[in-house]
Amino acid sequence: MKVAKVIPIYKTGERHNFTNYRPVSILSQFSKILEKLFIKRFDSFVEKYELMTDSQYGFRNNRSTALALIDLMEKITECMDNKRYALGVFLDLKKAFDTVNHEILLKKLEKYGFRGVVLEWLKSYVGNRQQYVQINEYKSNLMDIACGVPQGSVLGPKMFIMYLNDICRVSEILKFVIFADDTNILCAGGELPQVLEMITQELTILKKWFDINKLSLNLDKTKFMLFGNQKKNIEVEICVDNVYLERVNEIKFLGVIIDHKLCWKPHITYVRGKLARGIAVLGKAKHMLDQKALHILYCALLLPYMSYCVEVWGNTYKSNTQTITIIQKRAIRLINNVGYRDHTNALFVKMQAIKFQDLVKLKTAQIMYKVRNKLLPKEICKLFIEREGGYNLRGKWNLKIQSARTTLRTMSISIAGVKLWNSLTEEIKDSQNIKQFKVKYKNLILNKYKNEENGVNPGW
DSSP states (O other): OEEEEEEEOOOOOOOOOOEEEEEEEEEOHHHHHHHHHHHHHHHHHHHHHTTTOOOOOTTTTOOOOHHHHHHHHHHHHHHHHHEEEEEEEEOEESSSGGGGHHHHHHHHHTTTTTTTTHHHHHOOOOOOOEEEETTTTEOOOOOOESSOTTOSSSSSSHHHHSSSSGGGGGOOEEEEEETEEEEEEEEEESSSHHHHHHHHHHHHHHHHHHHHHHOOOOOTEEEEEEESSOOOTTTOEEEEETTEEOOSSEEEEETEEEEEEOOOHHHHHHHHHHHHHHHHHHHHHHTTTTTHHHHHHHHHTHHHHTTTHHHHHSSSOOHHHHHHHHHHHHHHHHTOOOTTTTHHHHHHHHHHHEEEEEHHHHHHHHHHHHHHHHOOHHHHHHTSSSSSSOOOOOOTTOOOOOOOSSSSHHHHHIIIHHHHHHHSOHHTOOOOHHHHHHHHHHHHHHHHHHHHHHHHOOOO
C-alpha cells in the first residue's frame, strides 16, 4: 500500500534528457479507497473550524481556477479604476510537492488540531514510503522516500495545501491568490516607488518563509507584471537575494493568458489557434463520420477551449471575441454539412448548442446564481453588494450595481454579472438548484434563436 510504481512519460525535447520526462506515480487502489474514507472527515473538520485560508482555491470543494482568477481580476480592475498601481508577482516553486518536509508538515497538522490517533495515522501515512521506476519490462530497486507528499494519491494534495496554508500570514500587505502551488501575490498603492519598495520588502520576508519551510522559490523563473496602460518603457526593477525578477507583459496563469492591460487579446489569440486546429480535424473527419460523431468531436476539441474560464475573459469587447464566434459558426456548419453562408440559428437549436456570446452569459449567470445563494467562498461573495432597502418588492433577488470610472471595470463580473443577473426573470432566479437554473437559462437562449429565425422580436 505504501509502494509507488513510477513510470516516466515523455513530454517534449531531447528524448535522452531525463528532465524531459514527467514521472507518473501509480499507487495501490486499496490505499486510495482508504484515503477517500479519511478525506471526508478531514474536509469536514477543516471546513467546520475554518482552518484553511480563503486565498487557497486548489483541491477544495466549491472552488475552481475560474473563481481564483475572478478574485485576482476583481482586485486588479478595482485598483486600475481607482488610479492605483497594481503589481502582480507570479511565484515559481521547484518541485513543490516533492520537497515537503514530513516533520514540519506533521507539526503544522498538530497545531491545526490533528492529534491523537489521527495524527499517528497521518505519521504512518507519510512515513516509510518507497518507490521504484519501471520502463517497459525493466524495474529499478526500491528506494526510500525521505520527503514530499505521495504523488498520485487522494490525500497528498490536501497535505500540501495544509503545508502551504500559513503563507498568507507572512504579510498583511500582499493579496494572495493560490491554486495548489500556483501562487500569485498582488501589491497595490498610489505611488509606483512606494509599491516597488513594499513588494521588495515583502518578497524578502516571503523568501525567508520558503527557506524555513524547506521549499525552493525559483527566483529565475518568478516573474512580475505591472498592470495598467502605463508605457512599457517605464523602468521597474525588483531585486530579491541579488536576483532581478523578469518583468513580463503577458503570462499564463491557471491556464489563462493574462496581459497587463487585461484586454485578453493574447488569450483570445491562443484560443483561436486551438479552435482552428479543431476545425481542421472536423474538416477531415466530415467525410468519414456522421453528424453525431462530429458533434462529439466538437464537444471534445472546440467547446472546452471556448468555455474554460470564459466568465473571466469572455466579458470583453465583442470585437475582440468576434473571431471566436465566426470559427464556432463555421464548425456548426461543418457538422451539419451546410453552406458557409447559411444561417446558424436553426442549427444551434437542432444541436442544443449556444453561441459563444451566450455561452459567456450562461457561465456568468451561473456564477451569479451561486453568489446569490451563498454557494461560493466568502472572498467571492463579498465582491457583491445587496440591494438597498428591505422591502419585499419586485426584483427582490436583485443586487446593487456598483459605480465604475473605467469601461474595463464595468466589464468585470461584479458589475457586468450583476447587470445580467438583474435582467433575468424572477422565475429563472427562483430556480431550486444550479442544474434547474442552467436548464431554464439555456432554454431561454434557444427560444431566442427560434424567435430570431422566425422573425419575431424576442424582447430581451
